[in-house]
Amino acid sequence: MITIDKIEDLNLHDSITCGQIFRFSESDDNSYTVVLSDRVINIKQDKNKLIIKSNNYENLENVIMEYLDLKTDYNKINKILLESDNMLEDAIKSSQGLKMIRQEPFEAVIEYIISQNNKVPSIRNSMNLIAQKYGEKVQFEGEEYYLFPTAEKLKNVTIEEYRQAKVGFRDKYIYNMVQAINNGEIDLNEIHNLETEQAMQKLMSNVGVGPKVASCILLFAYGRFDVFPIDTWVKKYMFDLYGINSQKEIAKIASEKYGKYCGLAIQYMYHSKRNRA
DNA sequence: CTGCAGGCCGGCG
DNA sequence: CGCCGGCCTGCA
Numbered sequence: 001m002i003t004i005d006k007i008e009d010l011n012l013h014d015s016i017t018c019g020q021i022f023r024f025s026e027s028d029d030n031s032y033t034v035v036l037s038d039r040v041i042n043i044k045q046d047k048n049k050l051i052i053k054s055n056n057y058e059n060l061e062n063v064i065m066e067y068l069d070l071k072t073d074y075n076k077i078n079k080i081l082l083e084s085d086n087m088l089e090d091a092i093k094s095s096q097g098l099k100m101i102r103q104e105p106f107e108a109v110i111e112y113i114i115s116q117n118n119k120v121p122s123i124r125n126s127m128n129l130i131a132q133k134y135g136e137k138v139q140f141e142g143e144e145y146y147l148f149p150t151a152e153k154l155k156n157v158t159i160e161e162y163r164q165a166k167v168g169f170r171d172k173y174i175y176n177m178v179q180a181i182n183n184g185e186i187d188l189n190e191i192h193n194l195e196t197e198q199a200m201q202k203l204m205s206n207v208g209v210g211p212k213v214a215s216c217i218l219l220f221a222y223g224r225f226d227v228f229p230i231d232t233w234v235k236k237y238m239f240d241l242y243g244i245n246s247q248k249e250i251a252k253i254a255s256e257k258y259g260k261y262c263g264l265a266i267q268y269m270y271h272s273k274r275n276r277a
Numbered sequence: 278c279t280g281c282a283g284g285c286c287g288g289c290g
Numbered sequence: 291c292g293c294c295g296g297c298c299t300g301c302a
Contacts (some may be wrong), residue, residue, distance in 0.1 A: 019283075116284040122300065123283085168298025173285090210285045231283045270283090 004050040004061055009074060011097025012045035020101050020220055022111060022124040023131070023148075033140075035131070035147060036067060036105040038227050040140040055140045069099045069223065077225075077261050081268075085257045087241055092266040098271055100223065100264065105188040106181070107148040108221035109203075111211045113173050122166065129165040151181040151188075173208025180206055191218075196226055215263070225263040228254045237269040 016024055017030045029101075031044035039056040041164045043064070054060055065071055078092050103111075114126050117170075131146035138145045155178065162171040180186040186206065191199050196218065203214040215227035218219055230250055236251045258265040 004281050112283090117282060117297075118284090119300075122298095125300095150289085163298085166299065169285095169296095170298080208285070212284055229283085233283075274283095 001051060001055050002057065002060055004052065004064060007045070007048050007050055007070065008239065009097050010045065010050075010068065010070065010099060011066075012043060012050075014095070014097060014271070015068065015099040015101060016043075018098060018267075019120065019274060020267075021103060022120065022127055034065065034067075035138075035145050037107070038147065039063075040138050041067075042141070049134075053141070055138055067102055069102055072099075072223075073265075074099070076262045077264060081258060081261055081265055084129070084259070085265075088265060088268065091237075091265075091272040094272040094275065095268040098267065100220065100225070100267060102223055103221045104148070105191070105217070105221040106151055108217050109177060109188070109209075110148075110174060112216040112220075113177065113208055114167050115212075115216070116170065116208075116213060118168075118170075126165050126167045132164075133161075133165065151178050155182045167240055170208060173206070176208065177206050192223060196224055200227070219263040219267075226260040228258075228262040228266055230254075230266070231270070232238045233270045233273045234266050237273045 013030070014033065016034070017026070019035070024032055025034055027042075029044060030041050033040065033042045035041075039054050041060075041064070042053040044051045050064065052060060052064060057171060076267055081088055083093060110130070111123065111127055115123050127148070128146075131148050134149040134157065135146040136149075138147060157175070157178070159171045159175045162174050167174060175188070181188060186202060189215045191202065194202060199218055199222070200211070203209050204211065212229050212231060215229040218224040218227045228251060230247060235245060235250065236252070239245045241252060244250060244253065254262045254266065
C-alpha cells in the first residue's frame with residue numbers, strides 16, 4: 001500500500017464513474033479497482049489523501065499522478081473557460097474535482113470504436129470479453145483480472161472472433177485497426193507528435209473511426225483538450241443553452257468560445273447533463 | 278414487437 | 291458535396 005498526500009481538488013468518484021472509462025469496479029468501502037495497461041490498481045480517496053494498492057508497486061505514484069491527471073491545474077483552466085463563457089458556471093460547479101483520466105491509447109481506440117451506436121453496458125461487456133479471451137490474467141486481492149491485450153497480441157484474431165465478443169458490425173473496424181497498427185500504418189506513439197488535425201486524420205484513415213471516435217481518443221488517451229467530441233448529451237446541453245442542434249453550429253460555438261480547452265468544456269457539459277437527466 | 282443507443286459507412290440525388 | 295437509410299446486439 002502507498003499513499004499520496006496533498007491531493008487537491010479531486011473527486012475520485014465522479015472522475016472514475018463519469019462515463020469516460022468502462023472497465024472498473026466499485027467496492028463497498030468506496031474504493032475503485034481499475035486495470036491499467038500493465039497492472040491492477042485499487043484506489044481509495046480519503047479527503048486529500050489517496051490510498052493505493054496494486055499487484056505492482058513499481059513507479060506506482062507516478063502512474064497514478066498521470067492516470068488521474070493530477071499534475072494539471074484544472075482551477076486555472078476553469079477560470080479561463082469561465083471568463084470566455086459565464087454560461088458554463090453551473091457545469092463547472094457541478095464538475096468540481098472531475099479529472100480527465102489518461103487512458104491507455106490502444107485500449108481507448110478499441111473502446112471508442114465499439115462505442116459507436118452502442119450502449120454503455122454492451123461496450124463494457126465487449127471490452128471485458130476481449131480482455132478475458134486475449135489479455136493476461138492477473139491475480140489481485142484474491143480476485144482475477146485481465147489486462148487489456150496489446151495490438152501485438154491481437155494480430156492473429158479474425159473478424160469472426162471479434163464478432164464473438166459481441167462487437168457486431170464493428171468487427172471489421174477493429175480488425176482493420178489492429179492490422180494497421182501491427183503493420184505500422186498507424187503508430188499510436190507517433191500520434192503524440194502530430195498536430196491535432198493531423199492526428200484526427202491519421203486515426204480517421206481507418207474505416208470505422210469518424211470524428212467523434214477520433215476526438216474521444218485524442219481527448220481521453222492523449223490529453224488533447226482542444227478536441228470537441230459531440231455526442232447526444234452534449235447536443236442536449238447545447239440545445240438547452242443556445243437553442244442550436246446542428247453539428248456545425250455546435251462545433252463553431254465550441255471552438256470560438258472554448259478554444260484550446262473546448263474538450264474540457266464539453267466534459268463539464270456532458271457531466272452536468274448526464275448527472276441530471 | 279418495434280424502437281433505439283455515447284456514429285459511421287456507403288450510396289444516391 | 292450533403293443527406294439519409296441501415297447496421298450487430300441487447301434491452302425497454
